[in-house]
Amino acid sequence: MTLLDDLNWRHATKAYDPVKQVSREDLYKILEAARLAPTSSGLQPFRIIVVENQELKSRLVPGALNPDCMRECSYILVFAAWDNYTPERIDAMFDRTTAERNLPYGRFRNYTDALKRIYGASSPEQNFNHAAKQTYIALGLALAQAAELRIDSTPAEGFDNRLIDEVLGLSELGLKSVTLMYIGYSDPERDWLAPMKKVRIPMDEFSTIR
Numbered sequence: 001m002t003l004l005d006d007l008n009w010r011h012a013t014k015a016y017d018p019v020k021q022v023s024r025e026d027l028y029k030i031l032e033a034a035r036l037a038p039t040s041s042g043l044q045p046f047r048i049i050v051v052e053n054q055e056l057k058s059r060l061v062p063g064a065l066n067p068d069c070m071r072e073c074s075y076i077l078v079f080a081a082w083d084n085y086t087p088e089r090i091d092a093m094f095d096r097t098t099a100e101r102n103l104p105y106g107r108f109r110n111y112t113d114a115l116k117r118i119y120g121a122s123s124p125e126q127n128f129n130h131a132a133k134q135t136y137i138a139l140g141l142a143l144a145q146a147a148e149l150r151i152d153s154t155p156a157e158g159f160d161n162r163l164i165d166e167v168l169g170l171s172e173l174g175l176k177s178v179t180l181m182y183i184g185y186s187d188p189e190r191d192w193l194a195p196m197k198k199v200r201i202p203m204d205e206f207s208t209i210r
Contacts, residue, residue, distance in 0.1 A: 003144065008198060010147035013154045013182070015068060015190035022074040022183055026149050030077075030183065033145035037138035041115060043093050045085065045131035046138070047175060049168055051076040059167045065158030073154070073184035078164060079139055080175035081131035085119035132178040139179055146183055152191075156180040 027050070034048060051057060052075050064070040082089060094108045119127050139155055146153040157179055164170070164177045186194055200206070 001148070003148070006144060006147035009150070010143065010153065011193050011196075011198065013069070013152040013184070013186045013191055014066070014193045015187040016072040016074070016152065016182065016184040017187040018072040020074075020185040022151055022185070026151060027075055027183070029149060030142050030145045030151070034077075034079075034138035034142040037134075037141050039134045039137070040130070041111075042097065043085075043090065044134075045082040045089070046135045046178070047080055047173070048138075049078040049080060049170070051078065051168075056167070060159075060164060063160030063163035064156075066154070066156065069154055069156075069182050070180075072187075073182035075183050077142065077181040077183065078168065078177055079135040079179045079181070080165075080168075080170050080173075080177045081128060081135055083128050083171070083174050083176050084124040085115075085122075085127045085131065087116050087120075090115050090119075128176060132176075135178045139181060142181055151183055152186040153184075154182040156182065 031048060031050070035044075039045065051060065054071075057071055057076065060076070061067045061070050070076060090112050094112050095105070097103075098105055098107050122130075143153055143155060159177075159180055161177050164180075165175075168177075170177060188194060
């Protein structure tokens with residue numbers, strides 16, 4: 001199977017089998033795909049909170065546009081971005097990079113000083129929006145990895161961010177929720193989208209070569 005086969009197979013699952021569970025091994029493969037995603041300056045300005053506990057799910061359900069999916073999927077992946085770029089966060093990531101590559105401490109100081117000036121001139125809201133965009137790259141790779149494993153998934157923006165942030169204590173972590181990804185196995189009797197043809201704009205209309 002190729003990546004294109006996997007992408008043609010996947011769809012936004014509308015109902016999950018609450019009994020059939022995704023293994024931890026496969027969960028970590030999906031998380032690893034997201035972890036390896038490219039990000040601006042390699043800062044990885046987001047984290048993924050995995051929700052498995054049913055009691056915790058029940059507290060999140062009131063904020064969901066598709067509560068049954070949230071309740072019945074195996075895991076909810078919450079993609080949460082930094083609430084701001086700070087000098088400390090920038091230094092922490094580049095210190096890690098120099099240490100793991102056995103480079104001299106401060107090897108990237110000119111570059112990190114430039115990043116601090118750029119982000120320091122922007123508002124926290126602007127910086128959060130920049131960080132939030134990075135999550136979508138990781139979300140796309142996680143969706144592709146799930147499809148390769150033949151694990152059903154649903155990307156979701158339709159949720160109450162404030163409720164999610166409050167229940168998961170994200171503000172204390174300096175994070176704000178951006179997107180959700182439900183993973184599990186489709187319930188074929190209730191997943192009405194599964195048998196339908198995938199519809200996309202034709203390639204000659206979708207792309208232009210100049």
